[in-house]
Amino acid sequence: MLSGAAGGYVVVRLRNIAQALGIGDQFLHLATAILAEVAIPFQPFQRWPLWKEIGTNLDANPGLSTGTGYNAFHMDLVNATQPPDYTTLLCVRPDPLGAGASILSDARAAVSRLSPSSRALLADMTYRYGSFFNLSDVGEEYRPFPVLDDKPADLGFVRFTAKMLIESGLDEAHAHAAKELADQMVAGQVSFTLQRGDMLIVNQHRWVHGREPLGGGQHNVAPGDRRLLLQLFLRNSGAGSR
Template sequence: MTSRSVPEYRVTLPKELVADLARQAAGLPEWRLGNDGELSPETVARYHGVLAGLPRLAEFTTTCHQLLGAPDGEGFAVFELAALLDAADSEEAGLRAVTALLSLIATPRRAFDHWPLWKPLGTNLANTPMHIDAVNPKLPPDYIAQLCVRPDPRGQGHSVVSQVRRAVDRLGYADAELLTHPRYVDGSFFELTGVGDERQPFPILDGLPPSEGFVRFTAKMLADTDPADPYIKAARALERELITGKRRFLLGRGDLLIANQHLCCHGREALGGGQEDVPEDERRLLLQVFLRGQARHTATPEVMA
């Protein structure tokens, strides 16, 4: 959808599509959530009705599915939407337009009951290691989307994404086999809706095909563990492969990162120093939303004890 020489995962919307989206943004309804935390079917239907017939919209959805869904692809994309945010009448209208676009890919939702649909991500200085979000319920979100409202004024906080299925393929048999055992634990489980029951402990490799299963990895679960434990050593081996295969990039204003959690882990490097000198309303701000695909995961295979 772009003729510029840019990385293949970066996509710029055609100008005519941006102009029409901006004009329609004011007429998009505010979102309503159902009891399961998903954008209500009525809201989705109204979004699709407003967007129907916009020029080159089918090209947008085709590009999304090609970049996000191909099993041998990277599993993520960055859409450059600054022009859309600038053209919209207000920040709220711009965010509704982004939400409407996402609803063409999958259904926007929240996972944690106390979160808004779009959750502001923190601005702590530390890096966020490789992970998938909501790693320990039966049904983690199918996609995560992060919209950069303000980049780090210190020029840091690079996003990182790694194709986790390729990382698994590079592991030795012994390590990969250990990852199929339900020996891993991460955090507590409460106030979650629409993600199924808790799996605790859980295997990192669930035995399902990529279209259905997840590689349930988060580097946080390796903190304060015994480095000599063979299960921890196997997880560390996977972490090393994720780091080896990572893609690293900065998100600019209006950049929308979408990652398929069936195929990717993601994280973020540390923000630049001197954040205490940056006014709060000028610090980096990302908004995150989860997405649920049309297919629901209804079965979980038996795992080794």
């Protein structure tokens, strides 16, 4: 389900275990052991623990992962030469207001629906996004980078984040090609709401992810009751030699 032309993501439902154990150290040890059967857990952000919290911050930019608005399609660490092969999101608390569905899209399928001229523009080393500091085991900063590379799908990436449409300072042609790709991703998206104990694993070589807006009225929800995910990254064995 995670590899092959028809695969790219999976949800592992550990709800009963979360109910029995709670989501503390014992549960996280179990979840990490399960993920270690997929690939190697690693810690690219040295200022955060292996399981990085993605909470709900009412003061954050709404479009960020910790914000309350629409978090558009992206891959994680898009500006690293060796991004994580998999990103994992574990739901500790869903949005109590019933919103904030996870969204995913097959990036490879979206690319296949583009014109040859758009694909050629996306292969140019023109795109930029994000900063790069206090990171380890993800190679070097990649700036500028191409959205499309010439590697096979199991090695290369569709290096996309919708935020680069605003921050890259792109010329009209390259911006239009990236917007076309974004539109195709939205057209092919799937969505579902993670529940407590659900663990989403996304193959970053094939799929991108994001989030629908959280429910309105978050200021009426106690901070300890707001949506909370934990994120962990995985590296295929031998990936560092690529």
